[in-house]
Amino acid sequence: MKVLVTGGAGYIGSHVVRQLGEAGHDITVFDNLSTGYPWAILSGKLVEGDLGDPEAIDRLMEGQNFEAVLHFAAHIVVPESVENPLKYYRNNTRNTLNLLGAIEKHKIPRLVFSSTAAVYGMPDETVISEASPLQPINPYGASKLMSEQMIQDFAAASGLNYTILRYFNVAGADLEGRIGQATPEATHLIKVACECANGVRDGMKIFGTDYDTRDGTCVRDYIHVEDLAKAHIMALAHMAAGGGSNILNCGYGTGFTVKEVVDVVKKLSGVDFPVELVDRRPGDPGALVAANDRIKAVLGWEPDHAELETIVRSALNWEKIWQGRKS
Numbered sequence: 001m002k003v004l005v006t007g008g009a010g011y012i013g014s015h016v017v018r019q020l021g022e023a024g025h026d027i028t029v030f031d032n033l034s035t036g037y038p039w040a041i042l043s044g045k046l047v048e049g050d051l052g053d054p055e056a057i058d059r060l061m062e063g064q065n066f067e068a069v070l071h072f073a074a075h076i077v078v079p080e081s082v083e084n085p086l087k088y089y090r091n092n093t094r095n096t097l098n099l100l101g102a103i104e105k106h107k108i109p110r111l112v113f114s115s116t117a118a119v120y121g122m123p124d125e126t127v128i129s130e131a132s133p134l135q136p137i138n139p140y141g142a143s144k145l146m147s148e149q150m151i152q153d154f155a156a157a158s159g160l161n162y163t164i165l166r167y168f169n170v171a172g173a174d175l176e177g178r179i180g181q182a183t184p185e186a187t188h189l190i191k192v193a194c195e196c197a198n199g200v201r202d203g204m205k206i207f208g209t210d211y212d213t214r215d216g217t218c219v220r221d222y223i224h225v226e227d228l229a230k231a232h233i234m235a236l237a238h239m240a241a242g243g244g245s246n247i248l249n250c251g252y253g254t255g256f257t258v259k260e261v262v263d264v265v266k267k268l269s270g271v272d273f274p275v276e277l278v279d280r281r282p283g284d285p286g287a288l289v290a291a292n293d294r295i296k297a298v299l300g301w302e303p304d305h306a307e308l309e310t311i312v313r314s315a316l317n318w319e320k321i322w323q324g325r326k327s
């Protein structure tokens with residue numbers, strides 16, 4: 001298929017691009033390189049540009065006859081969205097609207113959209129299904145929920161075939177160490193802990209120890225980026241084979257506390273870095289764990305790397321490679 005990938009130079013997009021290349025797709029990446037890197041694009045070509053510029057998107061699509069768009073480009077940091085909400089509504093919501101306008105004009109038939117568990121907010125259930133209430137508690141989640149709504153309304157009117165994938169916490173790296181998360185000043189737990197283990201940071205904080213969880217720290221469902229990437233390839237294949245539009249959780253159905261994750265990083269790295277226990281971080285729900293029956297039933301997706309140790313090992317390995325490359 002001839003595919004356009006927004007944000008394909010970023011962490012998750014680059015892993016999907018690599019798998020798309022291996023599956024034989026013809027790939028164009030559109031990215032403003034705000035947090036992405038040209039070296040991370042292992043297949044296809046890069047067009048540098050910004051989704052905030054509708055004319056640039058129009059030029060990009062003119063005469064190309066893309067058969068699908070995979071839309072990763074966004075701002076992604078929950079606490080930053082609390083401090084600077086308009087930055088999130090602009091890049092995540094308005095720019096998705098820009099993209100949909102171009103999809104309409106150029107009659108692109110399929111879309112895969114990167115959504116998030118943050119659309120569920122503070123769920124009552126421990127394990128969240130796609131039918132759980134949608135009540136985001138931070139602007140990041142709200143910006144993505146608004147995008148979901150626009151996609152569904154536009155699809156109902158136009159016949160666009162979409163797959164909305166609600167990612168839980170994505171972590172890990174390419175098992176061969178070619179690409180991985182390279183975000184400067186990263187805030188993600190596993191990335192931060194791996195930086196500590198590699199001596200990039202002196203220590204880290206655990207935000208909140210009074211949550212209603214087994215050890216008081218937040219519970220998250222960590223999914224290996226390679227398993228998540230596979231879901232995108234399968235979603236495209238499903239739609240190309242005439243499958244309908246879907247909203248699908250992407251997670252393993254197993255939650256780990258922040259303390260448990262930090263302990264695994266310490267154990268596998270053999271480094272006992274300092275950890276400070278501090279107050280809750282604004283916008284953090286206590287527990288987010290995915291029900292994943294729907295993605296298994298609809299796409300036939302099954303994880304290949306569902307062990308937390310596998311995720312952490314690949315993240316530690318990548319961190320070492322990345323720090324070596326930078327120095």
Ligand SMILES: NC(=O)c1ccc[n+]([C@@H]2O[C@H](COP(=O)([O-])OP(=O)(O)OC[C@H]3O[C@@H](n4cnc5c(N)ncnc54)[C@H](O)[C@@H]3O)[C@@H](O)[C@H]2O)c1
Nearest residue numbers: 007009010011012032033034035036050051073074167170
């Ligand atoms: N990382 C996670 O745990 C997680 C969880 C749930 C959902 N998501 C979603 O997955 C997607 C990818 O996240 P990621 O972790 O790879 O982040 P990332 O920051 O590594 O990648 C985002 C990419 O989009 C590009 N970009 C951003 N704004 C752009 C714009 N206006 N125009 C063109 N390019 C732009 C960046 O340069 C970068 O290459 C995002 O939509 C995010 O909301 C991520």
Ligand SMILES: O=c1ccn([C@@H]2O[C@H](COP(=O)(O)OP(=O)(O)O[C@H]3O[C@H](CO)[C@@H](O)[C@H](O)[C@H]3O)[C@@H](O)[C@H]2O)c(=O)[nH]1
Nearest residue numbers: 076078116117118168169187188189192205206207218281
């Ligand atoms: O230095 C740190 C970093 C994180 N945490 C905690 O670790 C958990 C996970 O945090 P983080 O890795 O920042 O991820 P989330 O805030 O859960 O958000 C991620 O996961 C969401 C889906 O669940 C995605 O939508 C977001 O894009 C992605 O950033 C939270 O309880 C944090 O408070 C710490 O205690 N110390």
